[in-house]
Amino acid sequence: MYTRGVKMPKIIFIVLTLATLTIQEDVASNMSDEDFSKNSETFGFKLFTELSKSDEKKNVIFSPFSIQTCLAMARMGAAGETAVDMDNSLGFPPVTEATLAEKYYEVLSQYTHSNVLEIANKIYVMKDYEVKVKYNELLQQKFISQAENIDFAENDMAAKKINSWVDSKTNHLIQNLISPNMLNNDTRLVLLNAIHFKGEWCIKFKDFLTQDEDFYLDETNTVTVKMMHATANFRYGDFPDLDATALEMFYKNSDLSMLVLLPKSRTGLAKLQEDLRSVSLNELTKSMNTTRVIVSFPKFKADFSKELSGVLKELGMKRIFSTSADFSNMLNSSECPAISSVIHKACIDVNEKGTSAAAATATLLRVTKSVRRKVPSPKIFNADHGFYYFVRNSKGINMFQGSQVSFK
Structure with a gap:
């Protein structure tokens, strides 16, 4: 218990992404890939709803x-009501920490030697403080993370x-x-997660087909964008x-791909966002087929930066930022630190060659040659107004998620 006037030690969580997160009895001994991806997807949609509240006309x-992942690393060190709150808000089912950590390991280890998608975790701990052995082993073995001591009081050196x-x-x-100035003598831990992705399209857009075209901001107002074009076999629904x-x-x-959802109405993005809350993207993609598609898709760059403590509080994680936070499974210390901030940065660059962003799939479906048959008319996919996109892996984990509604 801390008395008034005494500063409370703090944990800082830094989450960054790139495109050019008390031991309870085990109720369920395992978790399916489908359950894990669905829980992650639900959390992502909740986050998106909160992030887009302030300005629906802003790219996210x-x-x-x-x-x-970064919050899951924190969850591994939580206990009591703090752990319960985090489980409820993050959508974690009632399984042991070891079971949950194993699901993250399955994803993280898949990209350990990838030159397309790189994921890295790191923990910096205040000098003279020790991370508990069990917590450290769990993060090392399952989150492929390393702990390192640093003097946060020497804030210039630590920041560097x-x-x-x-x-x-x-x-x-x-x-x-x-x-x-984000670091000082009261800082106890900094947890970091970084994702860097650079993917090349299986079917590239030819540079000479890119041309200036209108992108609708609403029913009537437009802005000129560089529109890419390709006609080929794509997954379509x-x-x-x-x-x-x-x-x-x-x-x-x-094993990564970009899934784009385009409302038929130029102003239909808000309704689509609402409808997607009751839809599984995995089920959606299962009903898509490979067919000939005439694609028009804009080149775009987007970046987004947000301190997430307010958003996470709205999702039910108030306790982790308060004096009642219980992260007693983290440090060999009588202190009870709380989270001071969760910082997230992301950016994406989509062009003719591919995407710099976060994840990519290279499973290209092809049509087998057989008896001559009538070729159906190609579908048309013209992204000349606001759309949603997801960079996801073959198990349905959304590495990146966003909406493109405007251009600078």
Whole structure:
């Protein structure tokens, strides 16, 4: 218990993503891939709803997996009501921490040697403090994370070291993430998760077909964008119940793809967002087919930065930021630190060659040659107004999620 006037030790969580997160009795001994991806998807949609509340006309880009992974690392050190609150808000089922950590390991280990998608975790601990052995082993073995001591009181030096790690893990695309004034003698831990992705389309857009075209901001107002064009076999779906169509474009040398959901109405994005709350993206993609599609898709860049404590409180995680937070399974210390901030940065760059962003799939379906038959008319997918997109893996984990509604 801390008395008035005594500063409370704090944990800082830094979550960054790139595109050019008391031991209870085991109720369920395992968790299926489908359950894990569905829980992650639900958390992502809740996050998106909160992130887009302030301005529906602003582009949003974030990594649900990155944020959830960093918070999951914190959850491994939580106890009591703090652990319960985090489980409820993050959508974790009633399984042991070991079972939950194993699901993260299955995803993280898949990309350990990938040159397309890189995911890295790191913990910096205040000097003279020790991470509990069980907590450290769990993070090392399942989250592939390393703990390192640092003197946060020497905030200039500490910020420089943390920023250097971030810089190296993001191919120099995010620099000076931490400012020295974010760190001080009361800081106990900094947890980081970084995702860097650079994927090349299986079916590239030809440069000479890109041309200036209108992108509708609403029913009548437009802005000129660089519109890319391709005609080929893509995964495509028409969903009357959503009043939307879907296109899936795969990346080379990975199990990742970009799924794009386009409302049929130029102003239908808000309704589509509402309808997607009751839809499983995995079920949606299962009903898509490979067919000939005439695709028009804009080149775009987007970036997004947000301090997430307010958003996470809205999702039910108030306790982790308060004096009643219980992260007693983290440190060998009588202190009871709370989270001071959760910082998320993400950016994406989509062009003719591919995507710099976060994840990519290279499972290209092809039509087998057989008896001559009538070729159906190609579908048309013209993304000339606001759309949603997801960069996801073959198990349905959304590495990146966003909406593109405007252009600078």
